[in-house]
Amino acid sequence: MAGGGVSQFEELLDRLSEKARGDYYNPYTRFDWPASVPEDEWWMSPEFLSVHGTGVEWDEARLKRLAGRETVNFFSLNVHGIRELMIEVARRIHTPGFARYSDFLHHFLGEENEHMWFFAEFCDRYGGGVYPELPALPMDGGFPGRWADVAVFARIVIFEEIVDYLNSRMGRDGRLPPILRELNAVHHHDESRHVAFGKQFVKHLFDQAAEDDADGTRRAGLETYLKRYMTYSVNTLYNPRAYRDAGIPEPMAVRRAAMAHPARAAFHSKLLARVDKFFVANQIFASPWGGAGDADDE
Template identity: 50%
Template structure:
């Protein structure tokens, strides 16, 4: 990927670098920080972890399973469906553990660094909350499944060394990850068929992520505007679109885990994964999960209407 033509100037985190943008961004950060303080909870005392969660009940909403909308969904016995919901639930929380680890590394690298003076105070809330999230997702996996699925996601090429492009892609990836997860959180938190512990975890995560997403949308927009102001050429714009499009695709594909299918007692997990990923109903399901993200990226001009 080639960097834009014009060297960057001014603060990294404030797009155009104008006083108005700084004031608006600062006001948003103040509101989000105040809300984070008001909503604070101690995760180590908040959860009343039951000794077990029954394997004779759903652990994930059937509508969110990777087989939903396909013929296989109708072929599964109730017991097999419950097993699949259990292991897809564990996979979902495992994906959170790995995704949070990555975003913590990236955000921590930027806290109190030049260009990120404005958001650094909020970064402290963000880092603390994400660390809590990683702990309770990992605790769920280890306590009720005795494992965390390893990270098998496809690694995209490294972001370019150009700092403005790198910053934009880092926070765009974080926003995409958080919006995908939040789609699941909202549904799972409201599903009365699920154990109260499952609902509690997802409700708390959504509560925090709603702030992180509001922050991420504004920051990504400002970073994108900054790239445009600096003279982003069309070749690099296309490469950025392609990179993020691939990231969206690989993020959704991570929900189709052959190890999950094996643990649920389904034969030939790799063939099943390929079959499901090619199914039109699953492509429609992906579009539903991603619509807020793709709408946002279209609105700010990262994607175009043809994407």
């Protein structure tokens, strides 16, 4: 990769580490945890429910119950997703190829540990606990060497983009009780740094790995794997257990019907539009994953 690119990336790293130092907060005292969170309020913005736009004719009480359970699902996905990414980052920090990034990666690991804590804390206090992990694809995609690094950090960016799409909007939604607005907003604040780092880091790792891929086979394999992970990730938003716990009959049928609805495909492509565009623009993808969804930069 060109020397100019490296130094720009290194400047970004230093700036983000500096910002992380300035933004540092104590997560254990940061939030006012109320005695309870009213169940007749929207714990999640109704337009982010997994059945939104699919024409279900449910009353508001049922939709609010589902919002509560899908909040527990969303936060549980965060807990498990963070646990996995921390393992992979911890494997690499201070090893030869990653020494230059270790300072930022310390902030990253520290912040993710705190995020995992507050998401789990919410589920434990008000939601009856964290939902169990859903079966997942192997984190490094089974790729060798530098391609495994690209796969890991590309997955982290995909995961963080989905979460941040929702956090950034729900952090500003006045219908949500204050504790839920706060958790979403605080997470969004930290994640804006992670996403800025993550994309440039993936580009940097990819450019390095691509030096050993004259016929493009690895790149094509990576594209297939990441697209599978994108599909897997949006599918985890439809958890049959959340439907069941919300008292909805036939949760598996509800899941299937919701997932197959065209309105949902449009939403999925919106969730991942920015990262999909990023992969195409940097030749990591030969074609977009999600079709025509436009980046939404609000």
